[in-house]
Amino acid sequence: MSNINPGPGGGPRQTDRWLEPGSTNALVIYILYLAGLVIGVTGIVGIVLAYINRGKAGGFVESHYTFLIRTFWIGLLYALISVVLMMLVIGFLLMFAAAVWFIARCILGLQALQRGEPVKNPQSWLLGQ
Numbered sequence: 001m002s003n004i005n006p007g008p009g010g011g012p013r014q015t016d017r018w019l020e021p022g023s024t025n026a027l028v029i030y031i032l033y034l035a036g037l038v039i040g041v042t043g044i045v046g047i048v049l050a051y052i053n054r055g056k057a058g059g060f061v062e063s064h065y066t067f068l069i070r071t072f073w074i075g076l077l078y079a080l081i082s083v084v085l086m087m088l089v090i091g092f093l094l095m096f097a098a099a100v101w102f103i104a105r106c107i108l109g110l111q112a113l114q115r116g117e118p119v120k121n122p123q124s125w126l127l128g129q
Contacts, residue, residue, distance in 0.1 A: 021057035026064040047072045063118035075102045
């Protein structure tokens with residue numbers, strides 16, 4: 001007896017590709033990060049997926065995992081600095097700038113991923129270009 005569960009058509013069930021290391025998984029993480037601006041917990045799910053799959057995908061996708069992990073932690077640092085500076089009012093402007101930076105970084109990463117290209121400078125503190 002086979003331990004492969006039959007899918008809806010009776011054939012073997014495909015695994016959920018979005019959990020496997022690769023470009024589909026990186027795409028899901030980018031989307032989770034962007035959704036995290038509205039629903040905070042999805043960003044945490046995204047960073048966990050990035051850490052789990054880093055080093056397993058190979059090829060151009062590896063630069064995206066590095067970029068995604070750095071985007072999360074640098075974005076968190078910028079947000080914390082902004083929160084502290086909100087007492088001086090400038091923090092509100094900085095929080096807006098950090099959100100714009102985060103969104104731009106995710107969009108540029110998504111575009112490179114869709115073109116099948118690595119992130120040019122995944123170690124960058126700015127936009128990775």
